[in-house]
Amino acid sequence: xxxxxxxxxxxxxxxxxxxxxxxxxxxxxxxxxxxxxxxxxxxxxxxxxxxxxxxxxxxxxxxxxxxxxxxxxxxxxxxxxxxxxxxxxxxxxxxxxxxxxxxxxxxxxxxxxxxxxxxxxxxxxxxxxxxxxxxxxxxxxxxxxxxxxxxxxxxxxxxxxxxxxxxxxxxxxxxxxxxxxxxxxxxxxxxxxxxxxxxxxxxxxxxxxxxxxxxxxxxxxxxxxxxxxxxxxxxxxxxxxxxxxxxxxxxxxxxxxxxxxxxxxxxxxxxxxxxxxxxxxxxxxxxxxxxxxxxxxxxxxxxxxxxxxxxxxxxxxxxxxxxxxxxxxxxxxxxxxxxxxxxxxxxxxxxxxxxxxxxxxxxxxxxxxxxxxxxxxxxxxxxxxxxxxxxxxxxxxxxxxxxxxxxxxxxxxxxxxxxxxxxxxxxxxxxxxxxxxxxxxxxxxxxxxxxxxxxxxxxxxxxxxxxxxxxxxxxxxxxxxxxxxxxxxxxxxxxxxxxxxxxxxxxxxxxxxxxxxxxxxxxxxxxxxxxxxxxxxxxxxxxxxxxxxxxxxxxxxxxxxxxxxxxxxxxxxxxxxxxxxxxxxxxxxxxxxxxxxxxxxxxxxxxxxxxxxxxxxxxxxxxxxxxxxxxxxxxxxxxxxxxxxxxxxxxxxxxxxxxxxxxxxxxxxxxxxxxxxxxxxxx
Numbered sequence: 001x002x003x004x005x006x007x008x009x010x011x012x013x014x015x016x017x018x019x020x021x022x023x024x025x026x027x028x029x030x031x032x033x034x035x036x037x038x039x040x041x042x043x044x045x046x047x048x049x050x051x052x053x054x055x056x057x058x059x060x061x062x063x064x065x066x067x068x069x070x071x072x073x074x075x076x077x078x079x080x081x082x083x084x085x086x087x088x089x090x091x092x093x094x095x096x097x098x099x100x101x102x103x104x105x106x107x108x109x110x111x112x113x114x115x116x117x118x119x120x121x122x123x124x125x126x127x128x129x130x131x132x133x134x135x136x137x138x139x140x141x142x143x144x145x146x147x148x149x150x151x152x153x154x155x156x157x158x159x160x161x162x163x164x165x166x167x168x169x170x171x172x173x174x175x176x177x178x179x180x181x182x183x184x185x186x187x188x189x190x191x192x193x194x195x196x197x198x199x200x201x202x203x204x205x206x207x208x209x210x211x212x213x214x215x216x217x218x219x220x221x222x223x224x225x226x227x228x229x230x231x232x233x234x235x236x237x238x239x240x241x242x243x244x245x246x247x248x249x250x251x252x253x254x255x256x257x258x259x260x261x262x263x264x265x266x267x268x269x270x271x272x273x274x275x276x277x278x279x280x281x282x283x284x285x286x287x288x289x290x291x292x293x294x295x296x297x298x299x300x301x302x303x304x305x306x307x308x309x310x311x312x313x314x315x316x317x318x319x320x321x322x323x324x325x326x327x328x329x330x331x332x333x334x335x336x337x338x339x340x341x342x343x344x345x346x347x348x349x350x351x352x353x354x355x356x357x358x359x360x361x362x363x364x365x366x367x368x369x370x371x372x373x374x375x376x377x378x379x380x381x382x383x384x385x386x387x388x389x390x391x392x393x394x395x396x397x398x399x400x401x402x403x404x405x406x407x408x409x410x411x412x413x414x415x416x417x418x419x420x421x422x423x424x425x426x427x428x429x430x431x432x433x434x435x436x437x438x439x440x441x442x443x444x445x446x447x448x449x450x451x452x453x454x455x456x457x458x459x460x461x462x463x464x465x466x467x468x469x470x471x472x473x474x475x476x477x478x479x480x481x482x483x484x485x486x487x488x489x490x491x492x493x494x495x496x497x498x499x500x501x502x503x504x505x506x507x508x509x510x511x512x513x514x515x516x517x518x519x520x521x522x523x524x525x526x527x528x529x530x531x532x533x534x535x536x537x538x539x540x541x542x543x544x545x546x547x548x549x550x551x552x553x554x555x556x557x558x559x560x561x562x563x564x565x566x567x568x569x570x571x572x573x574x575x576x577x578x579x580x581x582x583x584x585x586x587x588x589x590x591x592x593x594x595x596x597x598x599x600x601x602x603x604x605x606x607x608x609x610x611x612x613x614x615x616x617x618x619x620x621x622x623x624x625x626x627x628x629x630x631x632x633x634x635x636x637x638x639x640x641x642x643x644x645x646x647x648x649x650x651x652x653x654x655x656x657x658x659x660x661x662x663x664x665x666x667x668x669x670x671x672x673x674x675x676x677x678x679x680x681x682x683x
Contacts (some may be wrong), residue, residue, distance in 0.1 A: 003017055003021065012082070015410075019061045019067065020064055020068075021066075024078070025079075026077055026084065035112045038112055040073070041110040042139075044076070045080075045088050045105065047080060048315065049264065049316060050262065051317060053105045055123065060124055060126050063135075066136050066139070082431060085489060091108050094120065095108055098160065103123075104122065107121055108120030114549065116161065119142055119145070121138070173592040174598070185217075185609060188606050192226045194254065195254045199254075200253070200254055200256050202559075205557040207230045208273070208277075209610045212610055214637075215638075227278060234271055235287045236256070236373075237371055238257045238363075242356075243393060245296075249262050249263070249316075258363065258364045258369050261424075262314060264434075265303065266437050271441070272295060286378065286379050287379055292445055297400050299457075300457075302406060304403070310435050310461060311429070318332040334369055337359070344389075352385055355372055355382065357370075357373050387400075395418065429479070430479035432478070432496055435461060438461070439461055442458035443499065446510055447509040447510075462500065490532050490564070494539075494564075497525055497528070497570045500520050501521050501577075522574065536589070536593055537586075537594075538593045565610060571583045572587045573640050577640055613638055619636065619640075619653065622643075622644045622651060639677075650669055
């Protein structure tokens with residue numbers, strides 16, 4: 001019989017609706033029940049496309065003995081981290097403090113009266129394996145500890161709380177200087193170098209920061225090498241879906257070969273932005289053009305709602321056949337050696353072996369993940385080969401750039417007669433923050449390549465979001481098939497305003513009206529200040545709520561940039577575009593609040609470093625339309641462009657609160673920009 005989660009809108013929660021566990025969603029009733037009955041809260045947090053979340057759901061959470069014990073001695077609560085990142089952030093920080101590492105599923109135990117954590121982990125198997133204890137043994141040990149070691153538990157929680165509780169103040173502000181920025185960048189730079197072992201994540205906030213710094217770097221060749229190397233890893237590795245487009249979340253090996261196969265909208269939006277900027281900076285690899293075009297085809301085909309907004313994610317796992325009880329990791333994406341031989345002609349197969357890692361033994365559990373070992377000089381050489389593989393995966397008559405039916409859950413995946421392989425489940429919820437990142441990517445690509453079609457996709461999504469996510473004075477984070485849910489959090493506002501500013505700048509390249517996007521950005525910035533602004537600088541993660549044990553104000557990046565880093569950079573751009581110095585004052589106040597974090601732990605906050613660079617090097621170029629058009633080809637990382645039809649000189653270059661001598665010729669304008677951005681490629 002289905003449990004309470006069957007009535008939830010979240011796909012992740014509904015995936016657990018048939019578990020024998022008496023799951024509760026996070027709600028006041030569940031929290032009150034735990035406190036009244038003195039039942040330890042077992043809080044399990046994950047998301048729909050997470051592979052190990054899926055594994056644990058099919059194993060431990062479906063085990064009758066485990067369910068009976070959990071139901072008798074705990075109050076089990078499930079949370080979708082994509083719905084409530086504020087809850088996830090608090091308890092992920094707690095897990096990292098307790099164990100030194102984190103990840104999903106995030107399974108953590110809370111004392112019922114105050115919801116404070118005291119023990120946790122990630123994936124737990126049914127029986128001990130992988131060096132991890134069996135889940136039933138974990139539950140029994142936790143219950144004994146709670147019942148019999150009250151003093152030890154209290155002391156442990158008190159120590160943990162010293163690190164979790166927000167400080168009354170951040171301490172004395174550190175001067176916001178170039179030396180602070182340079183010291184931070186020196187610590188961030190090694191993070192982008194290849195790792196000799198372990199997993200490889202895109203690390204886009206780090207890559208974006210270093211690419212931005214390239215214009216100012218004292219050692220541009222080294223930084224350029226790192227930025228381009230990250231681009232090549234993303235373009236050639238198995239992390240990229242060479243057949244269908246789009247990037248997977250990360251690879252499990254340091255060679256960028258075998259991914260965890262889920263595709264997240266937030267990764268793809270950031271990577272499109274990064275590669276477009278890399279091209280704009282001077283890397284004219286044809287692979288960049290090909291990958292972005294193919295990824296936008298994937299976006300059109302599998303990730304765009306009829307209304308124009310973008311879906312959240314696709315699962316790592318899919319069914320090999322409709323008769324399989326459980327999906328298999330990577331089944332939609334991997335190939336057998338014999339299958340490739342059968343699908344391709346002998347000439348095509350030989351070409352595939354020339355450019356990709358193809359061997360009879362495979363590179364992933366006997367199967368083959370397509371990873372380039374050498375890129376062709378002309379990507380068009382691979383087009384007919386990859387089209388054949390696309391037809392094998394999706395069906396012979398499936399167009400690459402037209403909407404393809406999505407499987408919205410496991411049942412629909414197995415029930416439909418698919419023309420090719422059974423696709424992974426797509427989480428069709430709309431997340432405002434992630435849509436903002438994808439709109440920024442599309443708008444940036446539109447600006448760099450003058451692609452009006454890319455701009456139209458971005459503008460259509462943004463218009464829909466503005467019309468539907470802002471209701472009765474509130475901005476909402478989620479949308480489930482036309483129904484909004486959960487008020488917006490700081491990342492929603494920050495990425496959304498960033499997207500509106502990107503649309504404003506891109507409109508200059510495609511001949512569209514810019515002003516409406518700037519006006520919207522200002523309106524939403526005012527709302528962000530009202531809803532989440534802190535008096536002493538920066539923004540709280542989420543509105544104040546009784547169900548949160550702390551109200552966080554974070555500056556640390558993870559797979560996505562910190563909301564405060566993006567929001568502060570937005571403020572500086574708004575100042576440059578509107579000439580309203582109040583925005584600059586807000587940005588400075590936010591940076592001062594986080595200045596000790598920037599000084600003490602710069603490797604954790606590249607987006608704040610990027611915002612600091614905007615603060616130290618803010619530039620507004622006001623120019624005639626023809627000059628603005630010529631500047632769009634260059635990556636001027638801390639500059640905004642404004643069209644001035646009424647301008648007598650060619651351009652006016654302003655640095656923050658002071659303007660340079662008017663540029664009377666294009667040559668004079670270029671000379672001024674070369675002094676401001678000395679390492680920019682002006683070729």
